[in-house]
Amino acid sequence: MRKLWLCILLWTGAAQAQVVPLPALRAQQVSVSGLSSGAYMAVQFEVAFSRTVIGAGIIAGGPYFCAQGSVFTATTTCSCNEELFSCRVRPGGTRVQNLIAITDWFAAMQTIDPTSALAGHRIWMFSGTLDSVVPQAVSNDLLTYYRHYIDANRIAYKRNLAAEHAMPTDSYGNACSVLGSPYINNCNYDAAGELLNWIYGPLAARSASLAGRFIAFDQSEFIALPTWHGMADVGYLYIPPSCESGGGCRLHVAFHGCQQSPDHIGAQFVRRAGYNAWADNNRLLILYPQTSATLANPKACWDWWAHDDTRYAQKQAARWRPSSAWWTA
Template identity: 60%
Template sequence: MYRISRTLLVRLLIALAMLVATLLLPPALRPTQAQPIALPALKADQLSVSGLSSGGFMAVQFDVAYSASVVGAGIIAGGPYNCSRGSVNVATMICSCTSGLPWCSVSEGGTGVANLVETTALYASRGHIDPTANLGGQRIWLFSGRADTVVPTAVMNDLAAYYRHYLPPERIRYRSDIRAEHAIPTDNFGNACAQLGAPYISDCDVDGAGELLNWIYGALNPKSAGAPAGRFIEFDQEEFLPSPRRHGMASTGILYVPPGCEGDASGCRLHVAFHGCKQTAALVGEAHTHHAGYNAWADTNRILVLYPQAAPVFPWTNPNACWDWFSYDDANYAIQSGRQMRAVKRMTERLMGQ
């Protein structure tokens, strides 16, 4: 039998009494947590996107569907547009190895890029997405870790082939030279480079966020060496998607506002950073929003960073808080009318004064 000390027992009784007393207070007098505020209306421009894993697939979806509004994308461990074709089996066995290695069927060319290009053209012809000609003027940065067991390099090779259908090769930068596992590569934070696990950020001596931002926007000012100098705003995502948790999005999203973008943010750029599965703020705390590497560049280059947040849908639909790139919530997941797609687009419109 375990013995509880008298001191510990007293502390437990006091804590219980405080809890009961709080619950007995009238609702108006109970302590409350700070409520998320409305996302501010700003005037940023030059929208770009990036993401890891499901966030990488989501960033590709967003980039292709809203190509008229996006100047470039950075994709880490993602895959071609509409890779899953709305099937969880295809998503977990052909576009990734998330179903488990015995069932993984990933292979070079296995995603069927030619068919995906045809589907993209069909969606564009029907007005479901922007004309694909817009992609030709973008700049695309791709990264695949050679040790990635979740989204193997073969899938990223297919993504590179997909983008090459629309962009000249000089507008695409593809790195697959680092023995990295499934994670955002940084130069100073996270797990060992070849280690798989939360927070899915790894110290690989590669500044992934910096490289992708510099590739998309051109040579930027050197990044800040200190702590973030701006402020983080927790905002209400329900304004952009009613009942968000029913549809795989959290109630609260996060916006990073660097010092040079206070006021109306005129002249500031806007970057959307999609987290990966199991990488939400609710699951990994500040790891992604504070340590993925974006904010240090934002501080010195006037870049707003939007961190939209997904959420789990239990028990089987979306337990890992992934973005919807395989139709777990919405058959229109990959086009402009998709619920999550439209919600994030409306966030960017608010921040860009549109």
């Protein structure tokens, strides 16, 4: 198979470990997932680098380039997250056909990968019926967006669980109907496992106790002065024992949501979102880039409305820097 450079910008800060450079480990397949702003980030990365990514898990997210560079649109049309203005979310409100046209234009200008590469992706989506931050109408628009490029049999959509806006797990967090920190809810539902099994599966059973290790890596290797750009100084990588020697493993990048940065909830997302238990028996590396708060972005959300870079959804964005630390074969 031909080698590709995995262009990814990484960042973080939160576990107590010696900070080291990100090690060079060979990854054969790359997938992404995320919650809320992390879901929007996962969609952005997937579409921009569609020739590198094989699939995505989107929890409480909306279509690519939904905000179109506007924080007002981001917080009133693509989500309900603005105290000063009423929520404007409605079915079809993100204007999916316009977003598809913009996507196609970016591809024609070669600022993102060709959209034809999306056809081979596997997509897993989740939207809780109680989600008050990214209501189901927004996620339904994402489904419409994906269906323009990807066959229905490659898309799974879970939307019948009475869950609020949070990462659903089957063993940790608030009650499923609660909206609040750490935005990880015990819904008796393993979203991380479901999305990994859809993208890569069927997988071997998850481990009862973790056998791998976490490393903290320096995110400034990928972006200068990370905190100036809303990125933490340190990021995290979970390495199962089977991947310690390097080649043959697969990489999954998990983007946390707003108010889930190290300063907000410590390492809870890294350790409790549910991904790591699936890594040990399935040769999966789990990468956790991390954000930090800024004056323009006090909730430490991922940049999906141009709070740091007007090219945030395209390959030229400052956040996407080629790195020889990761590659696929």
